[in-house]
Amino acid sequence: MEKPYIVSSPPYMRNGETAHCLMFDVYIACLPIALASVYFFGLRAFLIMFLGALTAKMTEAAIQIFFKVGRGSFRDLLTMRPFFYNTISNEEITVVDGSAVVTGLLLALTLPPTVPLWMPVVGSFVAIAFGKHVFGGLGHNIFNPALVGRAFLLAAWPGAMTTWRPPVTWFGSAETVDAVSTATPLAALKMQGQTTPLLDVLIGNCGGCVGETSAIAVLLGAAYLLYKGTISWHIPVSYLGTVCVLALVLGGDPLFHLFAGGLMLGAFFMATDVVTSPVTCLGRILFGCGAGILTMIIRQFGGYPEGVCYAILIMNSLSPLLDRVTAKHVKQNEIQVPLLKRVGKS
Amino acid sequence: MDGFLPTFLRREQAPPKSGKRAHTQPSVRPDVPKRVVIPLQDHPDDPYEVLVEKDQQVAMYQQVGICGSETDSIVAHASVSGKVVDIGSRLHPLGSPVISVTIEACDNGLEVNTRPFREWDGSSVSDFLRQKGLPLSYGCFDTCSVLVVNVTEFEPSFTSGCRLLFEEPEEVTSGLKILLEACSADRAVVMVEKKQPDVVMAVEDICRAVDNVRMEAVDSPCPVTVHELTALQCAYEKNQADTRDQNRMLVVDPQMLVAVHNAYVLGIPFVEQLIALSGSGVHAPHNMWVRHGTMLADIILQAGGNVSTIGRVNIGGPMIGLPQHTLEVPIIKPARGIFAAVALAFDEEHHSRFYQRCACVRCGKCVDVCPAGIVPNIIAELVESRRAEEAAEMGLFSCLECGLCHYICPSIIPLVELFKLGKVRLKGTDALLTFRSFKMLSGEPENR
Numbered sequence: 001m002e003k004p005y006i007v008s009s010p011p012y013m014r015n016g017e018t019a020h021c022l023m024f025d026v027y028i029a030c031l032p033i034a035l036a037s038v039y040f041f042g043l044r045a046f047l048i049m050f051l052g053a054l055t056a057k058m059t060e061a062a063i064q065i066f067f068k069v070g071r072g073s074f075r076d077l078l079t080m081r082p083f084f085y086n087t088i089s090n091e092e093i094t095v096v097d098g099s100a101v102v103t104g105l106l107l108a109l110t111l112p113p114t115v116p117l118w119m120p121v122v123g124s125f126v127a128i129a130f131g132k133h134v135f136g137g138l139g140h141n142i143f144n145p146a147l148v149g150r151a152f153l154l155a156a157w158p159g160a161m162t163t164w165r166p167p168v169t170w171f172g173s174a175e176t177v178d179a180v181s182t183a184t185p186l187a188a189l190k191m192q193g194q195t196t197p198l199l200d201v202l203i204g205n206c207g208g209c210v211g212e213t214s215a216i217a218v219l220l221g222a223a224y225l226l227y228k229g230t231i232s233w234h235i236p237v238s239y240l241g242t243v244c245v246l247a248l249v250l251g252g253d254p255l256f257h258l259f260a261g262g263l264m265l266g267a268f269f270m271a272t273d274v275v276t277s278p279v280t281c282l283g284r285i286l287f288g289c290g291a292g293i294l295t296m297i298i299r300q301f302g303g304y305p306e307g308v309c310y311a312i313l314i315m316n317s318l319s320p321l322l323d324r325v326t327a328k329h330v331k332q333n334e335i336q337v338p339l340l341k342r343v344g345k346s
Numbered sequence: 347m348d349g350f351l352p353t354f355l356r357r358e359q360a361p362p363k364s365g366k367r368a369h370t371q372p373s374v375r376p377d378v379p380k381r382v383v384i385p386l387q388d389h390p391d392d393p394y395e396v397l398v399e400k401d402q403q404v405a406m407y408q409q410v411g412i413c414g415s416e417t418d419s420i421v422a423h424a425s426v427s428g429k430v431v432d433i434g435s436r437l438h439p440l441g442s443p444v445i446s447v448t449i450e451a452c453d454n455g456l457e458v459n460t461r462p463f464r465e466w467d468g469s470s471v472s473d474f475l476r477q478k479g480l481p482l483s484y485g486c487f488d489t490c491s492v493l494v495v496n497v498t499e500f501e502p503s504f505t506s507g508c509r510l511l512f513e514e515p516e517e518v519t520s521g522l523k524i525l526l527e528a529c530s531a532d533r534a535v536v537m538v539e540k541k542q543p544d545v546v547m548a549v550e551d552i553c554r555a556v557d558n559v560r561m562e563a564v565d566s567p568c569p570v571t572v573h574e575l576t577a578l579q580c581a582y583e584k585n586q587a588d589t590r591d592q593n594r595m596l597v598v599d600p601q602m603l604v605a606v607h608n609a610y611v612l613g614i615p616f617v618e619q620l621i622a623l624s625g626s627g628v629h630a631p632h633n634m635w636v637r638h639g640t641m642l643a644d645i646i647l648q649a650g651g652n653v654s655t656i657g658r659v660n661i662g663g664p665m666i667g668l669p670q671h672t673l674e675v676p677i678i679k680p681a682r683g684i685f686a687a688v689a690l691a692f693d694e695e696h697h698s699r700f701y702q703r704c705a706c707v708r709c710g711k712c713v714d715v716c717p718a719g720i721v722p723n724i725i726a727e728l729v730e731s732r733r734a735e736e737a738a739e740m741g742l743f744s745c746l747e748c749g750l751c752h753y754i755c756p757s758i759i760p761l762v763e764l765f766k767l768g769k770v771r772l773k774g775t776d777a778l779l780t781f782r783s784f785k786m787l788s789g790e791p792e793n794r
């Protein structure tokens with residue numbers, strides 16, 4: 001009797017992409033932003049990003065080891081003597097997939113450069129523990145974990161989260177401003193009615209969060225993500241388009257609204273987070289439009305100068321609904337052949 | 347660290363075409379096989395009739411049996427001349443042992459009279475084509491309004507359809523003409539892929555030669571399972587009183603057009619087909635004319651493969667097909683290719699831990715590529731939680747089982763397996779399009 005062949009259901013081909021590759025793409029896309037932030041805000045920006053990413057990874061590792069290897073009890077964890085082996089061989093430990101680092105990094109990018117160094121640590125912990133693992137880990141979270149962390153920090157320590165400082169001047173020019181605090185372009189516009197030159201906003205030479213000031217760096221990273229197909233164009237285009245149109249309608253400067261604040265970072269890195277955005281094309285476009293409308297409402301009429309974070313969080317909660325509404329439904333017994341629709345027409 | 351580091355280039359959204367060489371190579375005609383096994387059934391419960399006896403000498407093209415019942419049948423012909431050595435149960439590629447006629451080839455000088463259509467005393471062309479053993483969707487022969495010729499090759503390494511266009515353009519043209527007159531369709535559409543300019547040129551020639559034929563250049567190839575889905579749609583709409591949708595389609599491929607021409611003009615039954623051989627198990631991907639009922643082992647030996655190293659063999663291609671556990675099965679009429687892979691490195695055994703299945707990250711890539719326009723991740727989730735009825739409402743039965751979503755999914759979710767599982771749970775194996783498209787007689791679907 002010859003050996004029977006392997007029988008498994010076709011297809012037998014994959015393009016070899018794994019969830020980890022998606023995360024790695026985001027690291028690469030974050031690189032120009034990180035470089036720009038270190039250039040504008042000094043090594044402190046690097047420290048913030050490093051601490052954010054490290055804490056996120058460690059939190060996820062701790063949670064997974066405790067609940068997966070130790071099955072939720074310290075006694076189990078201690079009596080499992082081949083601890084190291086159990087940890088690396090356990091299939092449910094997915095901390096290596098790198099999604100935690102993405103969360104920590106993205107969270108750090110939304111913090112002001114002046115925050116005390118324990119804030120990224122606390123924020124990352126909250127983001128991973130309460131933004132992600134409470135819901136069941138990667139793929140099950142409803143809200144973008146990085147934004148959950150930021151929203152928590154903003155609510156708990158609003159003072160520290162809204163203290164900004166001007167970019168450092170590296171080549172020691174004499175007229176270094178002594179002012180420790182400055183305003184972000186949006187806050188300056190809202191509170192003092194004062195506009196910042198567009199070029200400064202574009203390259204990032206103004207006050208703001210670690211990663212959001214330099215629109216050019218964000219666009220560079222986004223171009224890579226779009227090329228790799230990690231994100232699709234639907235959400236950024238509809239988001240930015242809506243903001244543009246609303247800015248025109250409400251009488252603002254559309255370009256300023258596009259490049260100032262965290263809109264670029266939000267549209268390309270936060271709103272497009274794969275887990276919390278809708279899957280259908282139409283759903284994604286609606287998601288972007290909704291986020292754009294909410295952002296402009298908060299910016300123009302709300303108490304905060306910046307509304308990207310809350311707009312995206314609110315739309316995140318709607319994305320299962322958008323999926324359900326925009327998915328194709330077929331009637332009982334009906335058969336549809338969409339592929340041949342155009343062919344059948346005479 | 348396979349699967350850990352990213353590739354800096356964009357990943358393919360659909361399997362890359364790998365049949366470039368076979369696309370330009372002429373197809374080969376191997377020696378006559380020593381033995382053929384001609385199945386008379388698709389399933390052990392199907393009706394059949396044997397027209398020969400054991401130890402009888404048969405000629406090539408002689409009728410050996412009838413598959414199916416009175417109302418729906420096609421005739422099986424001997425694909426070699428020789429002696430009937432056995433009439434009994436043999437394994438069929440669809441998985442069950444069915445009654446088959448085994449013929450040992452020898453040159454016995456017998457001949458049968460092959461009569462073309464003008465010498466035939468029957469009435470309709472469809473009956474004539476049944477007599478000649480063509481596995482067409484006869485259910486929509488009289489109700490269709492468009493005849494669609496699918497020249498696109500969905501399987502990445504298959505080129506047999508295009509080769510037929512290059513090698514036998516007159517036959518294809520004449521077959522199209524005959525079929526267009528015979529069935530109820532008033533116009534025909536030839537689907538080609540935009541990316542294959544040589545095929546587009548060949549098709550343009552055909553369109554010029556036949557009236558009422560239009561070429562439609564499509565972006566992405568059309569999987570073969572679409573043929574069955576349109577047949578189901580036809581049958582469904584026939585039972586509906588209102589005929590609001592006038593786009594009932596009969597989808598055929600170039601192979602069938604050549605067979606129609608041969609049967610109608612020359613009277614030759616459908617006993618030989620061009621199949622594409624692909625995969626690492628054969629010497630090089632190429633196309634080969636094989637007789638029906640040739641054993642897979644013979645075909646693979648002829649194709650320069652080493653049978654002892656093969657670990658997986660599939661009738662059909664790497665994307666849509668019927669996996670086989672042995673090489674002792676005959677090639678069947680609807681098959682257009684064989685995929686054989688050597689047992690060196692299957693992904694399932696040699697991948698790193700990054701290639702494990704993990705939770706769906708809802709990236710939406712499967713939705714973007716799906717040719718049926720459904721939402722695979724939600725349907726898969728519903729099937730897995732045993733809510734197949736809800737999955738059917740979301741369009742589970744529109745799924746073509748083409749496998750593009752499986753190809754692209756970064757979470758390594760076996761999406762197509764889940765869809766097939768859902769279909770089988772709801773309607774049984776008869777609802778599987780892959781299964782139906784490899785049947786000689788798919789028959790009327792029960793009330794769906």
Ligand code: SF4
Nearest residue numbers: 716745746748749751
């Ligand atoms: S759901 Fe998957 S297998 Fe089904 S038609 Fe869509 S891409 Fe193809």
Ligand code: SF4
Nearest residue numbers: 706707709710712755
């Ligand atoms: S491709 Fe896979 S991971 Fe992405 S949405 Fe579809 S099923 Fe989920």
